[in-house]
Amino acid sequence: MMTSETPRQLLEAYNYHALLDIARFNRIPMENKSGKRLYKRELVRELEKRLFTKKHVREALEQLSPVERKVLDVLLLRGGRANTTAFQRLLVGHGIVSPTRGKMDPWNPSATDFDSVVARLTLHGLVFSAEGPISDLGYTRTVLKRSLKPGPSLYIPPTIRKHLPSPDPELLQRPARVSRIQSASARTLQRDLYLYWSYVRDHRVQVTLKGEVYKRALRELANSLLTPIKLEKKQGERDVPYLLFLRRLLMSLNLLTLRGRKDLIANDASHFLAADPAQRVRRSFEAWLDGDFWNELYDQPLPHVSITTGGGALPYPTPKPIVEARRQVVRFLQKLSKPSAQDWVALSNLIEAIRVEAYEFLLPRNYRARSSSYYYSYYYYGPLYKTPYAAHRNPLGWTFQGVTSEEEGWDLVEAPFIANVITGPLHWLGLVDLGYGDAGQDPVAYRLTPLGAWLLGLGPPVEIPTEKQGRIIVQPNFQILAMDPVSDQTLATLDIFADRISAERAIEYRMSRESVYRGQQQGWSAQRIIAYLEEVSGGKLPQNVVVSLQEWQALHERITLYRRVVLVHAQDPEVLDRLSRHPNLTKLLHHRPAPTAALVHPRQVDALIKALGTAGVLPVVTRQAGKEENCLVADEEGNLRLVHRTPSIYLARRLDRFAERVDDHHYRITPDSVQKALEQGLDAPAILQELSVLHQGPLPFRLTVRVKAWAHHYGDAALQSLTLLQLRDQAALQELLQDPEVGPFLRRFNPPPERALALVTQDDLETLRRLLTERGMALSDTLLS
Structure with a gap:
């Protein structure tokens, strides 16, 4: 919308006949001293000199009808500029003017249709079209000279606006009736x-x-x-x-x-x-x-x-x-x-x-x-x-x-x-x-x-309630209540060593030995937890809570890590009890952290193997983790059977990543166990590779299908019908693509590799749909973007 025009540029944008009408309406001479009609440039100078003055604007305002004055005021409230179609809709909607259904009649003061009223305001020199009508033939657009008929947009030139009084700001404001x-x-x-x-x-x-x-x-x-x-x-x-x-x-x-x-x-x-x-x-x-x-x-x-x-x-x-x-x-x-x-x-x-x-x-x-x-x-x-x-x-x-x-x-x-x-x-x-x-x-x-x-810069700064106005309450039953307003930073800290039970206005947490252990793993000792809770709650913690936290801390510190030791693992306690009574093994197997296990210093491994031989036992020796092979058998349902009487502890660690333990000799692969593996960073190929190493012989095919399905290995897919057009040769295809009528309906079928598209015959569609569903793929009926 051109609103930066000078008065002269504005007038020159109108056609000559419209300028003559404006001059005639305002009794501005249209002829020179010789009686000849003024040329357009001369008429423009004359109109510019007389229209854009404070005196003329005040005189024009006094001559306006109530309808014309209200239209002018509404335009002023809209910033002095408006889209014509929208402006007409607004005025008609409020009953100020009627829609123009026939030919406009700006010379008739009683005509209250939109075009006639706006044209009269143009005759008064107050409201002008910001651009001319557009001739649009589809292939070309031409902006025509402006006329009295309102153009696509209207505006009041700044040189006129500065002389106009401010309208009532509540004009046309529909009251808002709110019941909810x-x-x-x-x-x-x-x-x-x-x-x-x-x-x-x-x-x-x-x-x-x-x-x-x-x-x-x-x-x-x-x-x-x-x-x-x-x-x-x-x-x-x-x-x-x-x-x-x-x-x-x-x-x-x-x-x-x-x-x-x-x-x-x-x-x-x-x-x-x-x-x-x-x-x-x-x-x-x-x-x-x-x-x-x-x-x-x-x-x-x-x-x-x-x-x-x-x-x-x-x-x-x-x-x-x-x-x-x-x-x-x-x-x-x-x-x-x-x-x-x-x-x-x-x-x-x-x-x-x-x-x-x-x-x-x-x-x-x-x-x-x-x-x-x-x-x-x-x-x-x-x-x-x-x-x-x-x-x-x-x-x-x-x-x-x-x-x-x-x-x-x-x-x-x-x-x-x-x-x-x-x-x-x-x-x-x-x-x-x-x-x-x-x-x-x-x-x-x-x-x-x-x-x-x-x-939005329309009001003063707002004071938002701070954490000091909220409350943290620690109950004797290890429940922690965070009463709003409490900061999210405080909640994030509580998440470290307590389990969130609910997230309502009063957020509930509960501490347990497991949750505190989680915090201890992140550097939050019991003393630090006690100090923090007393700080945010503003008081001493219940005595039983303090005692329990200190006991959990002692238990945590009581755990000892032994590095570079050898573990002796027996099938059952009786076997290890019998061996421990053997005179050559008593001193070697005296440190037993569990009924079926004993710890031995690495330097004593060779002596231990020799002593076990004298006791008639030939041990299985695993000198390095990750060497377990051919140690289990799987079926198509995901049931795993360990083949050795005393499975390697390293094997249990490997299986725990993607399978659920049933007993000492059986595991099971389930959708939940595969999901757990995914959360630990494994994917379907990694799980199947691990199984292939551990399995005796090839893996059952249906098991590989299940694992990939549970892992959502293939992702989602789409099956959509496609119609292919085959032509005589590439030349015929190229010519039809350039045809202005046929071309828009054709596209080359040459999908980029990243779209990963494949052709499927109609006869195989339902079989393929069933097989893909078995593989955990959600199928949509529209191609993925």
Whole structure:
């Protein structure tokens, strides 16, 4: 919209007949002293000299009808500029003007249709078209000279605006009637960020090839939040945008990382958790506002529109036009917000303001794709072709299915986008409360929270309750209660040596010998735990808790590690008891840490072997770990049988990584044991390689299939029908590809190697589907992106 024109440039952009009408309306001479009609440049100079003065503006205001004055005031409230279509809709919607259905009549003072009223304001020299009408023939666009008929956009030149009085700011503001409030909570989001991060820290969480958290882990994650979310079995991450937003925000803040495009890893979060609460909210807000991890068009579905991104930019990282549109919505939010955070603003007022003042804030209306191939698409003949909602008409390269006209498109795309910004991230971040009407399920109004007003520069800094106002209570039964407000850094510390039982407003922990041992492994001695709990609770701990912690510490320190020793392992205690009574073995086997085991100094190994020989025993000697081979037999179900009467202790350690112990001579491979192996860094090939070394002979084929399925070795896949066209030769194919009518329907079938595509005959489809399902693969009916 050209609003930087000088008065002369503005007038020169109008056609000669329109200038004559303006001069005639204002009784400005149109002829020179010789009686000849002024040339256009002479007429422009005369109009410039007379129209753009304080005197003329005041005289014009006095001549305006009530309808004309109200239209002028509304335009002033919209910043003095507006999209014509949106401006007309606004005025008609409020009953100020009627829609223009026939030919306009600006010379008739009683004509109250939109075109006639705006044209009269142009005749008065107050409102002008910011650009001329556009002749669009599809293959060419021409901007015509401006006329009295309103152009695509309207504006009041600055030289006129400075002489106009300020209108009533409440003009056209629809009152917000709120009967139900959904309050925002920055504390909830920040606590959920911590709970999500801590879950990933303590569990293995993976994402699919589509980049979504697996549903089983997602259900557990959702249930671990401050307010647990109950997910249906079929619901995924994209069905609950809030869960997706939490993960993407954590990744944007560098608190989570995706390793190998598969595993979510929790990074060190101490710097973030220890930050001032208000600054954490600010960092989260800025990460969203300027970030490219969230897409309000794609991640929060549009109710009546489906988006096709093929042929254009992918939805991630979020394209720059969407990020800038998001910022534009926030700027209008600042502009329209009431002085008090307690005042509600109708969501429709925000949408109307953006529609009128920044109609093209999301999709420009004069965009043309660089590639001419778009012009031969299906939409050449469809209703979308000449709208910005077709792929070749917007910089995103996206098609918005369900839109049939440009005016309808704004209601179906831009308006929901604005609502998504308000009801999604801004509400989740704790910056806006939502207001609902009597019966509607959608919000009708919003208001800034004190924290939102501060972040947008509209209110004073907010004092967020600190940990000093919360409480940590240690009970004699080893229960620890963290009563809000308590910092997430404190919760992260409690996680080290206590088990979290619940994550409600009063977060419950419980200490046990096992949880304290976990803390001791990380350098938290009993004395350190006691000192910390007394510091955060502000008092002495129950005596029995102190005594138990000190006893657990003594037990921990009582454990002794022997390095470079030899272990003698017997099948049962009786065997070792009998050998210990042998005169040549008594001194060698005197140190028995367990009934079936004895420790021997490495220098005594040769003497021990010789003494065992004199006692009639030939021992199996393992001098190095990892040399166990041909020591078990497996069946197709995953049952493992150890073949030696006294299995090697090294073998038990190796099997414990991927199998469950049944007894001393039997193990079993199960889905849970394979999952445990995956969490320890093993994968299906590593498990099968280990089994092949230990197994006598080849592994059962069905067992290898099961292990790969349980490990999700092949990932997910897609089976989609494909139609192939075979031609005479490459020359015929090349010629048809260049055909303007046939070409758009053809693509070469030469997929890149990374797409990993294979052809399947229709007859084999169901058999293949069954076999792939047996191998643990989830099959979708659309190709993976």
